[in-house]
Amino acid sequence: MDSDIFTLRKPEATDGFALHKLVERCSPLDPNSVYCNLLHCSHFAETGIAAVNADGEVVGFISGYRPPERQDTLFVWQVAVDARCRGQKLGQRMLLALTERLAPVGVQYIETTITPGNVASETLFARVFAALSAPVERSVLFSREEHFDGQHDDEMLYRAGPFKLAKPNS
Incomplete structure (x- = not known):
């Protein structure tokens, strides 16, 4: 799939079911309910981004x-990035575009959690944090024993920032 045909845009409520199906195809992501995905595409549209192909x-x-x-x-x-689109830095492009969209409203930190050993996520966020020249702190946010009764790996919090985006030439 050619990366030039992706359109990056704010999600719409009608994307909720498609998001649900995308996450199902993107192991090891934890699936959420369709309703939760509908909320992400409507209530939280300002802080989300969708990549849509030519179809x-x-x-x-x-x-x-x-x-x-x-x-x-x-x-x-x-x-979440469809397997057919991996290796094209689509995740990085989406995250940088989302960061650029939110910087004017005062966002200057990015946080996420990553389970140890999720190399794809670790690599994605390391590249984005480097592109933003953002210092990073790491700590356990939710522990395997204390929060997951031993049934899930630790969730490591990555907090990067503050970052400053280059101002466009006027």
Whole structure:
């Protein structure tokens, strides 16, 4: 699939079911309910981004939100890229475009959680943080034993920033 044919845009409520199906195809992502995905595409559209191919199919998606007590922060919930589109830096393009869209409203930090060993996510976020020249702190947000009763790996919090985007030439 040629990366030049992707359109990056805000999600729409009608993308909710397509997002649900995309996440199902993107192991090891945790699937959410269709209703949750509908909310990500409507209530949280400002902090999400969809990648759509020339056929109008959602082939990439980032869901996120701004924590109420930290409006300068984008928390990235999930990054999903269809297997047919991997290897083209689509996740990186989406995250940088989303960051650029949110910078004017004061977002200067990115947070996400990554389970240890998720090399694809670790690589994606390392590249984005480097592109933003953003320092990174890492800590356990949700522990395997304390929060998951031993049934899920730790969720490591990555917090990067502050970053400043280059201002466009006037």
